[in-house]
Amino acid sequence: MLPALEARYQMHLTPLAGGAEARTFAGDGLVFKVYPPTSQPGGIYAARLEALNMTKAGLGDWVVETYNLNQYGILVTRRYPGANFTPERFHQAALEELARFFVRLHAIPEPGVVSRTRLQDRLQQFGSTLHDLPQARQLVGWLWAHIEEVAGTPQAFCHRDPHAGNILLKHPEAQGVPEALVVDWIRAQPDDPARDLAILTTGTLVMLGEAQALAALRYMVSCYPQPQALWRRLRFWVPLTYLHDMHWFRTKEPNGFEAAVADKLPKALRFYQEFSPELA
Template sequence: MLCEVEILPALEARYQMALTPLVGGAEARTFAGDGLVFKIYPPQTTEPGGIYAARLEALNMTKAGLGEWVVEVYTFNQHGILVTKRYPGANFTPERFNQAALEELARFFVRLHAIREPGVVSRSRLQDRLNQFGGTLHDLPEAQQLVGWLRQHIEEVAGTPQAFCHRDPHAANILLKHPEAQDVPEALVVDWVRAQPDDPARDLAILTTGTLVLLGEEKALAALQHIVRGYPEPKVLWRRLRFWVPLTYLHDMHWFRTKEPTGFEAAVADKMPKALRFYQNFSPELA
């Protein structure tokens, strides 16, 4: 690949450090050096790419209050290069997650979602998503039943004022501080290229199904409730999660069937019961 054959040696020469690969997302290759992280976005095709994607992520980080982590953004051989400070931590794991990290995430998402954006959540968009997942999962009776239940709650979500949202806070994008690290937050949310206006409840649903659930469903629910209580209108936000959490599980199953079909059966076995339990056991009143 051009990234490793040509760009990587050039970066190592420019910064006088050896770079090692990190697990990256679909949009970019990621490498780490001495105190720095390098995201290399390939030239733009159908998705945001190249310098546009690198600048977009830097701008989104700054908007989210994380601008101090951005070092520089530039283009090299039509690739976009985003250089950030390296956070002294590692990906979320249940063993390393503690109350301090929960408090940090709670404060962060409340601040993030206080950034108002134009527009409201579209009713037609919600209907289209349910139709899409219902079609993809047409042969799963429990999925069809859940889609029908969620249709009853569209009006609770449609028209919600939008806020600035990360839109992908799963465990690979949540870093937890090393115990010995000093003067850094207990947790850090990374990978901001997909950030857009959305319903804050959707961000928290993805955080729940992709991160907090690793703690176990009971602890995940308690952590989610703790986070929600910090919002200006916690009861209203909480009720919307009855829609968004199960919908997010449906989205995950849809993704496996369309993108990674070999993992679809296991995804259904894991996610369908969780989606049904969340919906069926949901209490409209925030405990």
């Protein structure tokens, strides 16, 4: 696919870090995301789905085109003048940009509410996967008591994967672009906005250190129209997200499981045990 793209656009392309669904290349102000027909979703369907999700999220200006090439779906976007999130490059203006963006995103209503059955299934699954870790089992037990605080929450349009690899920060010299940009929209779906913020916390903000991550999260939540209810749901979602990460390592990358537990389980316990129900 790379020679075919280079010939079509008459430019040299270099590979970028890609996700599980697609390969990504960049060149001369453009980014090319290549979806194989075998991925799920795959081919042109995946390329068009991501373009539609970006447009729905208010990022349609970044989309250049989508098309089918040898059964591969191609999504072409403008290249953002920035790089992946790092603590050293993160600053107040970027935090404010992320807050504005997620507030706008989560103002897009979606049908349905958060499913009680889905929450129960997740807790049962994580309790089973992590059955040999007493503290993880204890945390699962604590979270059962908060299901009613989350179940029935009206859903909104959510990114559902805002980890550090999907958060770009602007180069200092760049002009006319936002301070931060959220990329990789293939998994966007209706969900609880608190889940988006939990993934952002455990996968991105925590790189700042736990205290600074909590302060950044408090600031973002304070920008929402109904911050208090959103804040209280995070007592459930942040620890659950850490449990999900440990479950993922045990089932997908077992060689990294011990390190993941050593890193994530104490953070999950601290967040839950030290959580203040009042945002202010």
